[in-house]
Amino acid sequence: MQIYKQLQPIQALSFDLDDTLYNNKPVIAAAEQAMLLALAQHLPSKLTTDSDFWWQHRQQLARTNPEIRHDLGRWRLLSLEAGLLSLNLPQTDASAIANIAYGAFIQQRTTITVDIEIQQLLAALAKHYQLIAITNGNACIDKMAIGQWFQFSLQAGPDGRMKPYPDMYLKAAQQLNLAPQQILHIGDSHRADVIGALNAGCQTAWLDHHNSAISVLPHIRLTNVQMLSALIP
Incomplete structure (x- = not known):
């Protein structure tokens, strides 16, 4: 652990989820495959398209409605529907198939296993601090069986604009009845x-996976999330 700024008294630890508590890349890859499989199963074979087709519709929707980027789930769902409509499917069919495909995506997206060592760390930290999660993604702390150690989880879209906007950090402080500086946020x-x-x-702990050069310093730098055990009295 590298300390760049002296930590002030901490009452709560706020965790990013994706790529902080687990490797998110294989999770997203599996979710994308589940989505494409569901689409292939419900579309006529002549209309089967590759992942780039759906990505282009996501980009197009973001250009016409930039705010949709703050809600990744809704953005994906509406872009699926837009893509299906562009294939000349009736509105009712496009909506139904989009919901099926998104359902397949989100089911796989929330199938996450957190290493037992991370679970043990969270359990130990929860004895001394309030734990919360703040995520831009769709991960669910209850489905990954770590919710028992968290007070709550905030998600971009339903709970405000995505990070780095301050919405969710300030909402977390309000819900915890704490000043922001009493929260240490941990993320990659x-x-x-x-x-x-x-x-x-807020105070910050940066999980630096790649030894990156930066111009704005966090309070502390971690190379492994297990280094947070140093915060246990």
């Missing part, structure tokens, strides 16, 4: 987790 994204949390007035 320098932009979303470090800059976002600092701008909201």
